[in-house]
Amino acid sequence: MKNKSITFLSxxxxxLEKNNHIRTHTKHRNFKKVLDKPVVLFDIDxxxxxxxxxxxxxxxxxxxxxxxxxxxxxxxxxxxxxxxSEGDLELQKRKLIKTAxxxxxxxxxxxxxxNKLVDLKRVLGKYKNRKTFFIDDKLSILxxxxxxxxxxxxxxxxxxxxxxxxxxxxxxxxDAEVEDLKEVVKIINSKL
Numbered sequence: 598m599k600n601k602s603i604t605f606l607s608x609x610x611x612x613l614e615k616n617n618h619i620r621t622h623t624k625h626r627n628f629k630k631v632l633d634k635p636v637v638l639f640d641i642d643x644x645x646x647x648x649x650x651x652x653x654x655x656x657x658x659x660x661x662x663x664x665x666x667x668x669x670x671x672x673x674x675x676x677x678x679x680x681x682s683e684g685d686l687e688l689q690k691r692k693l694i695k696t697a698x699x700x701x702x703x704x705x706x707x708x709x710x711x712n713k714l715v716d717l718k719r720v721l722g723k724y725k726n727r728k729t730f731f732i733d734d735k736l737s738i739l740x741x742x743x744x745x746x747x748x749x750x751x752x753x754x755x756x757x758x759x760x761x762x763x764x765x766x767x768x769x770x771x772d773a774e775v776e777d778l779k780e781v782v783k784i785i786n787s788k789l
Contacts, residue, residue, distance in 0.1 A: 634677050635728035635789065636706065637781075638721075641682040643734040643757025644778075646692050659695035662756075668778040669701040676785065679706030681720055681731065683713045713738050721746050730785055732778070735759050740769040750788060752781060 642648040647660045672678060678701050682689055689709045693699040710716040713735075721729065721742060732752045733739055736759075739751040753771040754760065773784045 634675065635730060635785065636679055636724045637672055637676045637730045637732065637785065638679045638681040638706070638708075638724075640733040640735070640738075640754075641680060641689055641692060641709075642684070643759065644732055644754050645698065646696065648757060651692075659692055661696045661698060662777065664777050664779045665696075665698065668782055669698060671782050672785065673701055675789065676730075677706060678702050679708065681708045681710075681713065681733075683710050714741060717741060718745060721749060724749075728789070730781075730788075732781060736763045736766060736769075736771065739771050740766050743769065743771075750784075752784060754778065 639645055645661055645665050647662055650658060650660045669678060680689075680693070680702050686709050690699070693702070708716070708720045710720070713720075717738075721731070725746065725748075728750075729746075729748070730750045730752060731739065731742055732754060734754045734757045736753055739753055742749055743751050750773070751771040752773045752775060755774055755776050773780075775781055775784070
């Protein structure tokens with residue numbers, strides 16, 4: 598009787614070992630798939646968030662641009678989505694919460710800083726070994742990004758106050774220019 602119990606336990610141990618190996622292998626394979634996914638970093642204001650509408654409402658009405666929800670949904674299937682934006686942390690976070698898009702962005706990939714230029718190396722350095730797309734309405738930030746990280750795909754969203762008043766930057770052209778984010782899905786798919 599004892600032998601049967603020992604044999605049974607022994608078989609269970611072997612089964613457990615095999616299951617652990619399978620789970621570990623599966624986790625490793627899934628982790629590798631995640632590492633293979635590109636990273637897409639978005640600015641918030643004038644990129645995802647309709648800042649003009651917010652200002653006109655005396656900072657009471659939160660709204661994203663019409664296409665943003667569908668774009669984030671599409672991109673979340675092929676990329677890891679993040680935020681690289683500047684401003685007050687609580688205000689920027691509230692914009693993401695009130696517009697119901699916060700869940701598209703992983704906490705570890707959400708970077709809200711006081712000054713993007715100051716934190717550029719630290720934030721984008723985190724993604725230096727990955728295919729990275731950076732989408733912003735400020736051409737100057739994209740230009741600075743490309744000087745430090747030329748491999749980053751810089752996409753300029755040409756809407757909002759900064760884009761409207763932006764003069765050309767001598768010797769710099771972003772990798773892509775879009776007027777709304779629907780175009781970004783095609784750009785990212787073409788570069789994968």
